[in-house]
Amino acid sequence: MTEKCGNCNEAVTGDFCNSCGQARELKKIDRNYVIQELLSLVGYENGFIFTFRELLVNPGEVIREYITRNRQKITKPITFLILTSVIYTLISHYFKTDIPYNDQLKKDYGNSSVFEIMNWVQNNYGYSNLLLILPITCWTRLLFRKSNYNFYETCVVICFVMAEGMLLFSLESILNGLFPGMIVINETVTFILAFFYIGWGIGQFYGKKIKNYFKAFFAYSLGMITFQIIVIVVGITYDMIMKG
Ligand SMILES: [Zn+2]
Structure with a gap:
């Protein structure tokens, strides 16, 4: 038998x-x-720490290997995203600082829902990053439409770099805890760091050419702009409905 x-x-x-x-x-x-x-x-062998290190040093190539050749080596994208979100949350709660309302935003948007949302976004870049995954995926797919990767594969690329970017954004909370008087500088430094990391990672994935890096930064920026437009439209609509 x-x-x-x-x-x-x-x-x-x-x-x-x-x-x-x-x-x-x-x-x-x-x-x-x-x-x-x-x-x-x-694990250091093929778990979270390994994935973090590999994605930091060689993001594009590691993700390409995950998509095309080997799914065993690094943590799966959604698991990785959940783990980095948990770490981001723990770190930002541990180093919690009171971040003052952003005066420039207040000037631009006044006392509106758009201001409230924008202020939340600016003070929680880590989480906002998650909301950016969809628009950035769409722009990346559009700008790199000649490559053979479909929407879901593109989404995996964005998921990985955004998850790693989330850990880079944790740096902001740590810096704010250490240097509470330099909140604006801390924010700027981490934002630039994460922006370059994410653009660099996406560009490298599509092949190490200057053109690809430009397209990647473009896709990331367009994703952010699209997200802001959606926020403004949703915020204004919400205020119009609530205030009659
Ligand atoms: Zn079986």
Whole structure:
């Protein structure tokens, strides 16, 4: 009698299922198993720390390898995004500083919902980054439409660089905690850092050409502008409805 795979029910002859790759005999869940699972999540081998380091040094190439050749090496994009969001949240709560209302924004938008949203966006670049994923993906897909990557593959690229960018934005909270008198400078420094990182990562993914880096920065900027336009339209509409 042949054994059946516990996952896909195909007949298994060797140590692994030919059809889905699951091991014939599962390892017992014990202390080792738990330690292994934790290590593989955090891990230096192919877990979070490894992914963070690889994405920092060589973002475009690492993501291209993930999409085209090897999905085992680095953490999956959505998992990575969730982990970086958690870390960003923890760091920004730990170094919490009271950020004053932005006077320039107040001048531009007055006491409107647009001002409230813009102010939130500026003080929470990390989270705003997540909202930027969709518009930036659309622009990137449009500007690099001659490449063979579809919308979802493009979205994975943007997900990875934005997730890594989120960790760079955590730097702002740390700097604000260390140098509370320099909030504007801290914000500017981290923003420039993350902006260049994200543009550089996207450009590198499509091949190391000057043209691609330009298109990448363009896609990122257009994504941000599109997002701001949406915020302004939504804010004004909301105020019009609420105030009659
Ligand atoms: Zn199977």
